[in-house]
Amino acid sequence: MNSFVERTIRPMLIGETAEPFDSDDYLFELKLDGLRCLMYLENDRAEIYNKRNVNITEVFPEFHDLYKYVKTPCLLDGELIVYEQGAIDFFALQQRAHQKNPFRAKLASNSHPAHFTAFDILYAKDNWIMDQPLTKRKKILNQTVRSEYERFSVSRTIERYGTALYQMTVEKNLEGIVAKQKSSTYIPDSRTKKWVKVKNLMDDDYVICGYIPKHDSIISLVLSQYEQGELQYCGHVTMGVRNLHFLEDQQISILKECPLAKLPPHHENAVWLEPKAVAVVKFMMKTESGSLRQPIFKGFRTDKNPRDCIRR
Structure with missing residues (x-):
């Protein structure tokens, strides 16, 4: 069975919580206050599945042409978020996620459009790459994305200085950070201690x-x-x-x-x-x-x- 075709993959989840720390063995990135999902991008379509493997593509119609912004069919792991007055608004996202009427979903995509931030890639160029280390997958992710735009971006990471990044989230009243071991592979539908969240609350x-x-x-x-x-x-x-x-x-x-x-x-x-x-x-x-x-x-x-x- 081709899991890319069958849409059977579920994301790997964070399995550890810690205090802020620095390390040369980890990549650090912002923790986003949104909806975790997998984005299947092919030559003529984009499909979105949430953590329970439910297809929510029609709930977020603004991403129907996201496939145009990658160079090859791929499977991206990331977060859907909604901004309101420059800040992430989880309540606005929640309201959108519960919308089942296609007409109202279209209206909401105009009044409260969502943004997809990709932080991992699991499939590219007809190959699964989940057994590759995180640093290699991040490199492939950046090579695969043709361009970013107002509805789509790639998560930025820093090395070593997790404490400083965390302190910035405290000052900006953000959710916190995620620390991921550079060597970590991707195991679907599992919870890994190689990914660690550091949260303000x-x-x-x-x-x-x-x-x-x-x-x-x-x-x-x-x-x-x-x-x-x-x-x-x-x-x-x-x-x-x-x-x-x-x-x-x-x-x-x-x-x-x-x-x-x-x-x-x-x-x-x-x-x-x-x-x-x-x-x-x-x-x-x-x-x-x-x-x-x-x-x-x-x-x-x-x-x-x-x-x-x-x-x-």
């Missing part, structure tokens, strides 16, 4: 199992993660009522009973939901009990199976 993915109505159009989402096959309570994060339409659009049913393995105290007024939706939450740190300090609701994601939200 931590974040994690949580299953939404309910909510508690508050005041002034605010609700408190009940967060959970799986541990040994059961949903465990992980705390709350506040969210505006206007975002509840996402849960309604996903046809998530209200439950009569709590889906958690153990009912947490003070949840008498909770509205319990089918554990189908996943939320991204930023926070300063986790407490010993697993709850979150200073949690911030970042958005929903549709590219992750709730069962993959594992408590670590």
Whole structure:
């Protein structure tokens, strides 16, 4: 089977978190606050697949002619992002990713166009190159790209000075950096410790199992993660009522009973939901009990199976 033709590849994920560091063995690049995806580019078309291998090409029609900007059919790994007033806007990207109506997707591509940043290449010139070291793949990536433009760029890297790059992200209020071993090969659908993220704020993915109505159009989402096959309570994060339409659009049913393995105290007024939706939450740190300090609701994601939200 030709995986390029069959579209069966899933991206390799980051498997380690660390404090800022310097090293001659790593390449350092910016961590982008967007949607991870694979871009299949051929002679007359471009197709986009998210981390769950779902085809989202029609959601982002502005990339239909991206194939013109590479010299040969290839498979690029990268990040979709949306800029708003010069800054990355994850909420705007989230709104676009949930748009299923082709006409509205086209309108959104004009009002809030996305940008694709490529940071790896897996296939080029009819050959898989995932067994090549990262430095070689980066060189091939730059050789393959014919030109960049306002919707497409190649991620820049620096050597050795990861701490300085991280400090710059702190000053610019960016997400953080990623450090990748120069010798690392690419293993699809895996999580590697040879790629390390260094973040200003931590974040994690949580299953939404309910909510508690508050005041002034605010609700408190009940967060959970799986541990040994059961949903465990992980705390709350506040969210505006206007975002509840996402849960309604996903046809998530209200439950009569709590889906958690153990009912947490003070949840008498909770509205319990089918554990189908996943939320991204930023926070300063986790407490010993697993709850979150200073949690911030970042958005929903549709590219992750709730069962993959594992408590670590």
